[in-house]
Amino acid sequence: MSNAVIRKTLVSLAVAGAVTVAQADVVIGVAGPHTGAYAAFGAQLWNGASAAAQAINDAGGIDGEMIKLVKADDACEPKQAVSVANRLVDSDEAIAVVGHFCSSSSIPASNIYEEAGVLQVTPASTNPGFTDRGLPNVFRVCGRDDQQGDVAASYIVDTLAAKRVAVIHDKDTYGKGLADAMKKTLNSYGVKEVLYEGLTRGEKDFNALVTKIRSVDADVVYFGGLHSEAGPLVRQLREQGSKAVFISGDGIVSDEFVSVAGSPKYVDGVLMTFGADPTSYAAGKSVVEKFRAEGIEPEGYVMYSYAAMQVVAEALKQTDLDPVKAADWLHGNKVETVMGTKSFDEKGDLLVSDYVMYEWDDKGKYSMLDM
């Protein structure tokens, strides 16, 4: 018998024991950077997950079993993530984990959970590599970096009905990855880009590239990259008289985008994809109010963690607290959460990502577009 099978058997024995004894709690780990530079995110994770667990326990727990949360601190370091994952699995006997926060922690830790047959739902790790390795036990309630590209491509084709799209990237892992994902979806809709080029990070003069964009008569410019290059690029585009719609991803969601562009008038009308405001869902209205009444602002990943805990609890409830079966169940079923209905594909990614379009205005602020 392999190590993994022994572990799985042990876990199922432990779980079976828990069910028969009926007094033991359901142990769920909340793994993330509870200390260190990213501790603020760890606090968001804990606030969301513990509020959800409290609400579920108040409503009778999972099949009468109370949820007991265990804080697991990875400090956003891959090595520490692996060691806390081992601890969660071996000594705490957790059957599910909400976390981790950083992709660089979630990915190595997920191997430990897979061996032990533990369900892992991350509220925040967006790197495609988390789910792309084909592990059966990993899920996320946030978007993937490449789903942004899909949302942008659909918007370009459906809403803007653009025919001539120029795709520009900054030759970097994030920027080129995003641009390539957008290009792939765009091509699948039958729209071929009229220009595909990379620019050099750190430079400020993109006039030659802008003239080229002008020469191909693009009506949409999609940029995969960060605000430090997007700012000068959009400014020089406007200065050369191009009216092409400028679209980018969450790499430009920063006030610095406006200051680098030189003036809010240059960013007016720039579109970007970014996660939907998690407090805007109707399903989460009462939870948001409850948080605010307790003096906790449901910012950042608080609501994501709440939703992740709901996903874990619902799956465990449907499968008699068997995490392996729960993972299987999640691949084919929907879960109602405070962030709307979530359903997952065979890899564990959201079927419908929550990326939406935002638009910058002439005052240098951005707001969500109705879609």
Place this chain on the structure above:
Amino acid sequence: MDIILQQLVNGLSLGSVYGLIAIGYTMVYGIIGMINFAHGDVYMVSAYVTAIAIALLSFFGIESFPVVILGTLIFTIFVTGVYGWVIERVAYRPLRGSSRLSILISAIGMSLILQNYVQLSQGAKQQGVPTLLSGAIRFEVGDGFVQLTYMKLFILCASFIGMGVLTYIIQKTKLGRMCRATQQDPKMASILGIDTDKIISTVFVIGATMAALAGVLVTLDYGGFDFYVGFIIGIKAFTAAVLGGIGSLPGAMLGGIILGLSEALFAGLISSDYKDVFSFSLLVIILIFRPSGLLGKPEVEKV
């Protein structure tokens, strides 16, 4: 057709900026035979000083473009000139006469000091200055148009005036004669009564003022800058200086223009992914056939 003309305009304005910064490299090399590796960072400092100058002027309610640009130029050139002088005093003069390697390292150290000092004192964030001069001249060409923004026109004029004034100083004035004498033979020049230390300081200051001129122009044109902005443009300007023949003043300008044009034309007509590959290959090819650069004179070993 309009696209090629537009790329020529783009290349010319980019190249004139490279040329201005290249002057700093070429003059320092000409007089002490060393590369000033902190020069790109002097340019970076001038971008910050420009923003401070504009903020100060607007604090005093001065808004009109000619006054703002003149005030900013004077303030930035003065402050940056002081930086150039300090760099020479701190990183070069104490090491005069020691091995070339020590001076090289101290120059690189100076560059790191400037970068980190600016990052710590101003933050690592991207900064920006507002647009002061907008609008453009357009020429109809065939179906399309070629345009030159007023800011680009201003950059071209200002950099050619700057280069012209500098050429005049070096060729026609007493200070220029002393510079050329020191460049030719420092020992002989000092025997004949020239304070060579002072001349070397002056050359550093002149290089810094040219970088400051470029810093003001580029910052006003592109808006954004950060503590790292001197690195890439410094490398490009250094390349321009070598291309034109390091040590030669007209060479620096020619090298800058050639580099700017080749980048713009290659990016515009072939691919912007590979424009840097192209420019640096061009440099290698030129150096194979003319090892001392386009306008450089081969160094004669003095016996």
